[in-house]
Structure formats: C-alpha cells, structure tokens
Amino acid sequence: MPRPRSTDGGELVARTLKQFGVEVAFGLHGGHLDSLLVGFHRNHIRLIDTRHEAVAVNAADGYARSTGRLGVAFATAASGYSNAIAGLATAYADRSPLLLLTSSPPLRDAEQNALQGSIDQIAMANPLSKWAHRVTVVEEIPSLVSFAIRKALAGAPGPVVLDLPIDVLFGPADEARIDHGGGARMPAPPSPSPAAVREALGLLRNAERPVIIAGGGVRGRAASELLVAFAERSGIPVFNQQTSFGAMPADHPLNGFAAGHLAVLQMVHGKGPDLVLLLGARRGMFLGARGGAIVPDSAKVVQVDIDASEIGRFRPFDLGITADSAETLRAFLDTDTERWPERSAWANAAVMIHRRERSFANEPTVVNGRLHPFHAIRETLRALQPGATLIVDGGEMGSWVGESAHEARPKRIIGHGGYLGFLGIGFGIAIGAQVADPGSRVILLMGDGAFGLHLQELETMARHGLPIVTVVVNNACWGMSIHGQEAVYGNEAGIVSRLADSDYDIAARGLGAAGERVSRIEDVGPAIRRALASGKATCINLTVSGEVTHPITPTMVGYTDDPNTIVIPYYDNVPRR
Structure with a gap:
C-alpha cells in the first residue's frame, strides 16, 4: 500500500487555489502532474479533461469570459505545454484572466537532455502572458500562486503561467517554512477621480447623439448590472464589441448589438454619434481600425480603460479615464443627480439598425x-x-x-x-x-x-x-x-x-x-x-x-477596381506608387 503523503507541492497549489475560490480546472493528464491532480481531487476542485491541451486552455478562457473570474488550466511538460501555447496566445490577445499550470523535469536535470526537458517554457510564455515564472522552492508555492492570480486579475486582465518542476510538485513541504505571501484577498479595482466623473457626465449630457461602446471591461454580472442601470438612467444606446455581448440583455430596448452597426447607422440616417463613450473597449480592428466608419472622426471620445496605455493609443480622445469600467459606471450613477435630456428618437433610430429587415x-x-x-x-x-x-x-x-x-x-x-x-x-x-x-x-x-x-x-x-x-x-x-x-x-x-x-x-x-x-x-x-x-x-x-x-x-479584403490601389486583404489598402 502507498504510504500516506505529507503535504507536497501539488497539495499546496490546490489548497491555495481553493482559498481563492477556484472550483474547476481544465486540462489533459501527464505524469508530471499527478501530485497536482491528486491535490485537486483532495481539495474538491472539479477536473474537466479534454482531448487537446489548447482546448483545455480555451475552456479556462471560456470559463473566465462567462464569469469574469479566473480560469485555471493545466498541461504537462514540453509536448503538452507546446500544445497549450495556442490557447495562451488567444487569452493574451483578448485579455482573458487565466492561470496555466505546467511542469518540467527535475531542477537537477537542467541541460541534461532529460525527458520533456529540451525547451525553455518560461521564454516561450513571456511574449504571450502577463507573467511567467518557474518555481524552485516548494515552500514558496502559496506565495507565488497568490501572486500569479493577482497578476492575472489586476489591471488589464490576462493569462499567467507557473512552471512547477516535477521534483517541486512531488517534494514534501516543511510546514514551518511555508510562505503564504499576501493571502487570498484581492485589492480593490481603481476608481475614477471625481473631477473626471463630472467632466464625463457633462460631455454625455450635452451631446445630441451619444452612444456607449462596451468592451471586455464590462465582463461579469456586476459590471453588466451597472451598465444596464446607467443606460436606462441616461437613455444612451449601448453597442458591443465581440468581448462584451451579453452585458446588455438581448431584448433590452437600448441594446444596439454589434458596434459595427454604427457604420450602417451613418449610411442610413446620414448622421452617426457625436459622442462615443468607449467603456473598456480597445480601439483597433473591432472598431474600424484607422477609419471613422464606426467611431466618426468628428465625434468626441470619452475613453475608459484600466490600462492607461490604451487610451489614445493611435487616435485622439477628448477625455481619458484610467479606471475599472464597473467602478466608473458606479461612480457615474452615484454622482449623477441632474435630469437627462430626452433622446428617445435618437436611441430608437440607433438600436433599430440591427432589427432592420435583411x-x-x-x-x-x-x-x-x-x-x-x-x-x-x-x-x-x-x-x-x-x-x-x-x-x-x-x-x-x-x-x-x-x-x-x-x-x-x-x-x-x-x-x-x-x-x-x-x-x-x-x-x-x-x-x-x-x-x-x-x-x-x-x-x-x-x-x-x-x-x-x-x-x-x-x-x-x-x-x-x-x-x-x-x-x-x-x-x-x-x-x-x-x-x-x-x-x-x-x-x-x-x-x-x-x-x-x-x-x-x-x-x-x-x-x-x-x-x-x-x-x-x-x-x-x-x-x-x-x-x-x-x-x-x-x-x-x-x-x-x-x-x-x-x-x-x-x-x-478591401476589394476595389481602382488601378492606383494595391489591395492588402484584411488590412488598409495602400496607394500604388
């Protein structure tokens, strides 16, 4: 019979995740991970095993997109991890918070041509994650897992990677030396300044044709409820990037569905919005890139993003607010005391675009x-x-x-x-x-x-x-x-x-x-x-x-009959010189 196990690295990982409220992990088995998987089982963390590691990371991503909470995935060393990289890349590009756990050969076998030890997994992860780290001391696991989770969820969310070598995962921990780090508490998200809130409300109230474009910053039930409340109070129609569909109920009278409909709105009615509130919505391919079809060049722009570098990244803005989108909506509702102008005709025209007969x-x-x-x-x-x-x-x-x-x-x-x-x-x-x-x-x-x-x-x-x-x-x-x-x-x-x-x-x-x-x-x-x-x-x-x-x-694909234009499919065409 196997001997009873002392607390090992896998147990410490699972225990720490449980303290953060993790209920499920997605992955595919590999012998390097057995200590971790047993730890999950003992701590009542549900395991969903897929048939490909990329799909496991995608599943953790889907869990995060659906809940606004952390997704957790696991993949075995080297080969499994290499498969998982595709899912990691998608989560990174789309700002999805997840933790990818992997393993590697024993620390002592570095550069020994060991089984599944020929690649630098951290170097692979660095351009595709917010943070990647190789654990070398079993007692540091709780502290590092806690840090990884906060890194994934704080600021602009995204994936993080922990590489737990097999000897660290299976190694016994000295209970007296375990470092629990900052514990399982999360810091409060950043809120906007009162001055910025007042200025934003003034711009929104004075606009004739305002719209809200919601992005990934409004994921989660709390943000969704606040978005609905503010839209109803202000009467401003809401459009969505792909990352925010569902933030507004589908049958809500102020839901204009896809932001791309704003381009059609300008063609049908001759006028587009004169003010756009970008709420956790990054400018780029999903908002018309360099063109002004979705966000008109003439419109004022109030941009709210938790990542200051995204504000005005390549287009001007009139007011930038570096803050959490949900906290910004909460501040709008708490500060707003004045009556909003009647704009039902504009709102109806805007949202009816997606209901037009095709x-x-x-x-x-x-x-x-x-x-x-x-x-x-x-x-x-x-x-x-x-x-x-x-x-x-x-x-x-x-x-x-x-x-x-x-x-x-x-x-x-x-x-x-x-x-x-x-x-x-x-x-x-x-x-x-x-x-x-x-x-x-x-x-x-x-x-x-x-x-x-x-x-x-x-x-x-x-x-x-x-x-x-x-x-x-x-x-x-x-x-x-x-x-x-x-x-x-x-x-x-x-x-x-x-x-x-x-x-x-x-x-x-x-x-x-x-x-x-x-x-x-x-x-x-x-x-x-x-x-x-x-x-x-x-x-x-x-x-x-x-x-x-x-x-x-x-x-x-930018098709045109213009002989003086070079077609660059899926990007902006360039003039023929």
Whole structure:
C-alpha cells in the first residue's frame, strides 16, 4: 500500500487555489502532474479533461469570459505545454484572466537532455502572458500562486503561467517554512477621480447623439448590472464589441448589438454619434481600425480603460479615464443627480439598425441544391429558447450569425476569433461556458473548417455530460478564404480553400455524441429542438451553399477596381506608387 503523503507541492497549489475560490480546472493528464491532480481531487476542485491541451486552455478562457473570474488550466511538460501555447496566445490577445499550470523535469536535470526537458517554457510564455515564472522552492508555492492570480486579475486582465518542476510538485513541504505571501484577498479595482466623473457626465449630457461602446471591461454580472442601470438612467444606446455581448440583455430596448452597426447607422440616417463613450473597449480592428466608419472622426471620445496605455493609443480622445469600467459606471450613477435630456428618437433610430429587415430575407432558401446560409442560420437561431449562450467560431459563418443573432434573444454571445482570429477555439470556449453556467443552454455554431480543427472534443462533451449543441455550418469550403480569393483574383480562386462535404454527424456518433444531418429548411427548427430536448451533446450537420458570399468578405479584403490601389486583404489598402 502507498504510504500516506505529507503535504507536497501539488497539495499546496490546490489548497491555495481553493482559498481563492477556484472550483474547476481544465486540462489533459501527464505524469508530471499527478501530485497536482491528486491535490485537486483532495481539495474538491472539479477536473474537466479534454482531448487537446489548447482546448483545455480555451475552456479556462471560456470559463473566465462567462464569469469574469479566473480560469485555471493545466498541461504537462514540453509536448503538452507546446500544445497549450495556442490557447495562451488567444487569452493574451483578448485579455482573458487565466492561470496555466505546467511542469518540467527535475531542477537537477537542467541541460541534461532529460525527458520533456529540451525547451525553455518560461521564454516561450513571456511574449504571450502577463507573467511567467518557474518555481524552485516548494515552500514558496502559496506565495507565488497568490501572486500569479493577482497578476492575472489586476489591471488589464490576462493569462499567467507557473512552471512547477516535477521534483517541486512531488517534494514534501516543511510546514514551518511555508510562505503564504499576501493571502487570498484581492485589492480593490481603481476608481475614477471625481473631477473626471463630472467632466464625463457633462460631455454625455450635452451631446445630441451619444452612444456607449462596451468592451471586455464590462465582463461579469456586476459590471453588466451597472451598465444596464446607467443606460436606462441616461437613455444612451449601448453597442458591443465581440468581448462584451451579453452585458446588455438581448431584448433590452437600448441594446444596439454589434458596434459595427454604427457604420450602417451613418449610411442610413446620414448622421452617426457625436459622442462615443468607449467603456473598456480597445480601439483597433473591432472598431474600424484607422477609419471613422464606426467611431466618426468628428465625434468626441470619452475613453475608459484600466490600462492607461490604451487610451489614445493611435487616435485622439477628448477625455481619458484610467479606471475599472464597473467602478466608473458606479461612480457615474452615484454622482449623477441632474435630469437627462430626452433622446428617445435618437436611441430608437440607433438600436433599430440591427432589427432592420435583411436583404437576404428575400433570397431563395436553396442555392444549387444546398441551403442558403442566411436562412439556415436564422432558422437555427429562431428555434432556440431565450437566454441561451451562443458561441460563434468561424470566418464568414460568424457574419451570417450576426445577421440574426438578436432573434435568439441570447443571454450572451462569445464571438469568433478574437484579436487573433483563431479558428477552432469554439469547442473549448463552449466547454468552459457550459461548466460555468450548468443551467444555461450552450449553442456552438461553427464553420466546417473550424470544426475540423478539434472535432474530437465532442467526446469530451459527451464524457462529461455537457449538453452542448454544436451546429456545423457545412459549406464544404473555407468560406471567407475562397470568397476573399474570388473578390481579389476572380477565376483563380479556390486555392487550398475547398473541403469535402463530410459526414460530421456520423463522426459525432462515433465519439459518443448524438448526430443529425439537416439539408431541408423545414427540418432545421425541429432538429434543433430535438437536440435541445435530448439533454445530450449533439452535433447538427447543417449543409449550406458555399456559393453565397456575405458582403462583409469583399469589404474585409478591401476589394476595389481602382488601378492606383494595391489591395492588402484584411488590412488598409495602400496607394500604388
């Protein structure tokens, strides 16, 4: 029989995480980690093991995005850690707070060509994390874990990495020498100055056409409630970056959904906002980059960000506030005592843009024998009960979802790709979101290209009893790729951008999930409702036409007939010299 273990490194990690309220960790087994995994088990931290380490980190990311709390992932030394790096990169780009725990060979075996010891894991993590550290003394584990958690959550959130060599994890701790560091308390987030609050309220009150653009800074229930309260008091419509969908209830009359709708607003009404409150929303690709289509050049800008370096990063601002978004909203509500002007006509015009009838609605439901993607996805969304969580993972497919997402009245939407445009993350994000909110229905909408990157995770969903419904929008191609090629190269399109029309539903059944292929428009709604009623992990193989191009694609690749312009797909074009 094994001897009773003394307190070791794995136990100290688990104990410290438990003190911070950690309830679940996502990862994949490796022998280096057994001490840690036993520690998790003994401290009643739930373990969700995936089939790929990148997906485990994505799941911790999805958990963090859904709750606003820390996500925790684990990956074994070297090979497992190398797989996990992809998930780490996404979390870093999108400011998602998570802790990645890994291991390595014994300290004494450095530079000895040891098993899984040929890479510098900390050097790999440095450009993709807020902080990375290799633990060398077992008694320092509580202090370093505490510091790592505060680092992940304080300021602009992001991922952190702890490398725990196997001899540190398995080594016994001297209880008298354990360093607990700062304990499990978190510091209060920064609040705005009273002067800045008064100035911001004055600018908002005096504007004729103000809007709020919410970003990742409003994640979490508290921030969401404060955002709703301030929007209702001021009557200012709220638009969202991909990182904040769900902060406003989907059916709220002041919810304008995607910030991109502001570009359409200017085209339809001739006038856009004259003041924009950027609330934890970074400027860049999701806000029109250098162009003024979403945030007009003529508009005043009040920018709130917990990271001062993001304020005015590459565009001017009229007032910058370095503070937590939730604390800023709280200060607005506490300070505001004056009556707000009547702006219902402006607010209604702004939010109705996303409810306008789409031109696609009049197009045929079938194109060359396959479903039109607009109709197929709209019927999918209409079949959902209000309050679902939508996870969107794909290129052009995500734009089709955006056309009708409001019809599902979702609790939240976690958008595709993020700043890295990383396809395939949907499986992990959905797993994390479902674990974070077991009572919610999680619907994962994926392009068939994205689906193929990690389809084995259907087995993870089935094995852990996660009733996620995965809808594969199957157009047998990399949609944005082939349609972007068509816009730029015409008949030369189709280079490494076609896929087989695969039986993803059969693959799902082989992995322990339910599966169904849907090819007729009248069958879409019933298939979705059956999947939801089953309470099982299910894959719907929704066959759509790859010959329909969403108009966002030629816009994104910057297509133009101007002979004096060089097209730079997905970025700003440059003049021909």
